[in-house]
Amino acid sequence: MSVPAGESEVPQARLQRRDRGDLPLKLPLLLLIAFSLAGSTPVNAVSLIEAEKLFRTGRYDECAKVATKEIETGAWGEHWTRLLIEAELAQGKYKAALTSFEQAKQRYPGSGVLHLLGRDVYRANGRVDDAAGEMKTIEALVVNVPQRFATPEGRLVLGRFFLLRGADARKVLDQFYDVVTKQHPDDADGFYATAELALEKQDAALAAQTLQKAPKDAAEDPRYHYLLARAFTDDDRARSDKALAEALKINPHHVDSLLLKADHLIDGERYGEAEDTLKQAFAVNSEEPRAWAYQAVLAHLRNDRAGEAFARQAALSRWATNPEVDHLIGRELSEKYRFAEGSTYQREALKLDPENLPVKIQLCQDLLRLGEEEEGWKLADEIFAKDGYNVVAYNLTTLRDRLAGFRTLEDAGFVVRMEAREADLYGSQVLALLRRAKETLGKRYGVTLKEPVIVEIFPQRKEFAVRTFGLPGADGLLGVCFGRVITANSPASQGETPSNWESVLWHEFCHVITLSKTHNKMPRWLSEGISVHEEGRENPSWAEAFNPRFRAMILDDTQFTPLSRLSSAFLAPKSAVHLQFAYFESALAVEFFEQRFGHDALNGVLDDLGSGMLINETLPSRTKTSLDQLDRDFTEFAHRKAKNIAPELTWEEPELPPDANAAALTTWLETHPKSFWGRKRLGAQLVAEEKWGQAKDVLEQLKGLYPEYVGAENAYVLLAKVFKETSDPTAERKVLEELAARVGNAGPAYERLMTMDEADQNWKSLAQNARHLLAINPLIPGPHRKLALAAEHLGERAEAVTAYRALAMLDTTDPAEVHYRLAKLLHEDGKRAEARREVLMALEDAPRFLDAHRLLLELVEPPVNAQPNR
Known part of the structure; x- marks a missing residue:
């Protein structure tokens, strides 16, 4: 199975051999020979096709009646019995399904397909031991009569059987599911099985790719659209909703689709509509435990604890040890950022099924989002050891090893983890910003935080995504807050035009305050x-x-x-x-x-x-x-x-070619004199044609009419170019400062302002603009160099030392000069040992550096007032 781009292949886990005597996945030669020889059981094809259509379109009662009639008239073929049982299960007639199954297995004792269905029947009726007995029966059939599994349907049953026994998912995919899809491309069930396995392992991309290869007639099956909806749920909700609509168009009573629709509505906080959708599901199957679990979620969100307990009990009324109920409730609550409540439900689910991997995965992520890291990482290791094919577990364990190399900074109730180099460059500024945010926002919203806040800043986008969601992706997100855990992208992950990291952390810490105040x-x-x-x-x-x-x-x-x-x-x-x-x-x-x-x-x-x-x-x-x-x-x-906004302007766009010149734009504006888009294009074109005087008039007027516009080719940027070209530094500075006051990541503006500040020896302004640029990108040498220079002139020795230390890490063009200046500052500060180290580093790079030699002589001679050794 494919793994996310940029990740290593997931190691294949070995098939777990347990004391109960699991079968090896590699089948005996007899079974493989049987696959090539066996045929299928003949049935009344026309009638069965009609009955299957009744089932597929949600006419379950009619389907059951047709199947019952065929069985009563003595029609041979387990297909009729299976169809009857599936129709009864779909309607929540679990006792009837049990009766039908127990009669059927007397008639077809060698059917592995039927016995696997029987496992579901027994579990629906709460008879867990009998369900386990069906698995043992299938095992005996595999060993003694392998030809029973020779059909495509049999192969899929074996695949599911081995997965239930803890087999390696990749081997099941290779040896069973892929064989069916390749040898029988017209059989949609093989594609469904592969998609379901991919979704279980949280590989939605593979599920979608697999379904798109399914035969054309799969489009008439609600199951196909339902699985497609699940595959697109996280990354393309609009497409997922469209697939759900298709499924419910084919079968308005398709409970799986109704429940997924309710799930989406709960995500969108459309609780009334979700309730109505659950009513539709209950009308089909009033016993459906998942529907009752969703009902418990809605009750919880309404703060109706009695209703929540009632719905949960109803969900467990038939099968008291069903772990899926608490797992589903907890998962949905975690989707609502109620990780504490969600993790509590996952723990309840684990009491019922201690080896349930989906439950452990959800609990693992809940714990990591709650900041309960020791237990969370331990669970990730445990999951990966048992299921090396699980993408989330693999990603998390890989990330944990990466995090071990991060630097941890602690102060004032914060635990900040950053890549070591980045921590050296701007870790102290991160802590300072967080302290200020804590004081400002805590006071404003009346919140006193009782637990440390964990902040993790990642230099690679895929690492941020894995820590946040368990999977790569998360394009467009700069940071996420779960409550007292914040994850963020560093400027290193954002290319040449990073966002202002200070604004990102302020935004996310505000979430900490409001989520704390509201208990998420x-x-x-x-x-x-x-x-x-x-x-x-x-x-x-x-x-x-x-x-x-x-x-x-x-x-x-x-x-x-x-x-x-x-x-x-x-x-x-x-x-x-x-x-x-x-x-x-x-x-x-x-x-x-x-x-x-x-x-x-x-x-x-x-x-x-x-x-x-x-x-x-x-x-x-x-x-x-x-x-x-x-x-x-x-x-x-x-x-x-x-x-x-710009009330004196209009918004029609010029119907002119992209390369229209200023004259053509001027002519068009004669009939559309107030058009914002027309004036904007004219100003940009006049600058391109270097008609500085005309450009200045057009752009200054546009800036006055729409000062809020700071998008592409805005008046501020274009005017700055005009003033630079016409040698008007006062006007250029003014317009650049206006732009910087409106745009938090105006990097080029700050770079130009710093150049002008240095030329004017305006050290105070130079320092301020350098700090502004460092709030956008602290990983480039330019602003550190300017800040060091300005701080030296302003007598801000500590800030100058910090800036030169950063510059020493980033700039290799003249390391000797950087180490020398750092040594001088440290010497002035009385830190002779540190100063000696720096001056020696300067001389290592430039052995003939005379000023460095002179400084070294000063440093090796004892201070004037030093006491002689005794």
Whole structure:
């Protein structure tokens, strides 16, 4: 099975041989010969096809009646009995299915397919020992009559049997499932089995690829679309929802699809719709334990503990030791960031099935997200030892070894882990920022943290993704907070234009505060909205700019989301822009709420959430305003803000070729004089044509009309070029400082300002701009060099030493000079031993460096007031 790009191949685990006498996966020669000789049992093909269609389309009762009639009339063929049992199971008629199975196995004692189905029947009826007995029966059949498994269907049964016995998944895939899909490409069941195995091992990409190779008639099967929906759930929710719709179009009673739909609705905090979907599932099968488990989740989210306990008990009423119930409840709660509650349910599941690997994987990730690392990493090792094919376990154990080489910094209730070199370069600044955030945000929201906050910063994006989600990916995410654990990408993982790492950590630490205050019981829109809002409060340049696209989306009713449904905007965004807009709109909602009702009301909402109230209950309570009215008021507020953006401009775009010259753009503007896009293109084109005077007039006017625009080819950048080319440094500095005040990652602007500061010997400004650039990228030598120079002139010896130490790690162009200057500063600070080391390093690189020799002489001579040795 494939592993994520960039990862090593997953080692193959050996088939575990247990005392109970598991069969080796390599089958005897007799079985292989039988595969090549056996045929299938003849059945009434036309009638069976019709009956299978009834089952496939959800007409389970009709299917069962047809099958019963065929059995009663003496039709030979276990297919009819299996179809009857499956129809009874689908409707929750577990006792009837048990009766049908026990009658059938008397008639077809040699059917491995039937015995494996019998295992499910016994488990549904809570008869676990009898289910285990069916596995022993299958084992005996494999040894004594291997020809029974000679069909494609038999091979798939053997694959599932060996997986249940703990066999290596890759060997099952190679020796059974792949054989069926290659030799019988028209048999969809082989593709289904492979996809299910891939999903169980959390390899959704392989599952999707496999299903897309399935035969065309699989498109008529709800199971195909259901599996496809599962494969796309995490990475493409819109496509997943489309596949679910296809499944339910074929079979409106397909319980698996209904439950996955409910799962998606719960993710989107559309709890009422999820409840309605569960009712549809109960109408098909009132005994379905997974539906009751989801019902328990909804009760938990409503803070209905009695309802939660009732639903859980109903889920376990038939099979009291079913581990899937607690596993599902816990997994869903963890999806809601309620990791403590989720891990509690996983522990309950492990009491029922101590060797259940999916439960252990979920518990492992819950514990790591809770900061309970010792137990979490131990579980990861245990899982990988038993299932070397599990992608998540492999990734986590590999990452743990990598983390062992990180540097750990501890201070003021923080445990920060960084790659050693990065820790040396800006670890102290990370701690300083976190201390400031803790004081500022803790006071603002009335939160005192009782446990250490763990922050892990990764120089590789795939490492961040594995620590965060267990799998590579997570494109577009800069950081994630789970409560008291923060994971973040360092500037090293972000290419040439990294985001401002200070704003990222401020945002994520704000989550620590609000999640702590609410005990992780808050909707995503409010959590993200507050964090984005607080970024802009701390530093206006960190705020998200009000760009033309967002303006248009706010004024478009099909793209603007009402306040009461804002979390749904994060569920299945159409694009990265739509996801970014969800963050922007959420912050706008928090701004609206604070302006209208005050910060105390917002804190009250967080208190209510922490006590168990739902967001759509506390909002009306705290504001004395109905949800409908809040939606209308927020819409009016957002529309007003959008319309106040560049109110004197219009938004039509020039219908001209991309290479249109300034003259053509000027002519077009004669009939569209207020067009923002037209003026923007004209300003850029005038700069390209080096018509500096005309460009200056157009761009200054555009900046005045739309000062918020800092996107591509904005007026600030273009004016800076105009002023540089026309030798007007005062105007150039002013426009660059205006841009930097609006954009938190304006790296090129800071680089140009530093050049101008050094030329003007404006050391204070040079130091400040160097610090700003280090907040964007501390991994390049330029800002460290400028900061060292400025700090020396300002007499800030400690800062100069820190900057030169960083420069010594980053810059190899003139290491002797760097070590020499560092030695001088350390000597001035009375640190003679350190100074000697540095000056010797300078002389090692430049043996004829006279100033370094002079400094060394000073350092080896005893100080004037030193006491003689006695």
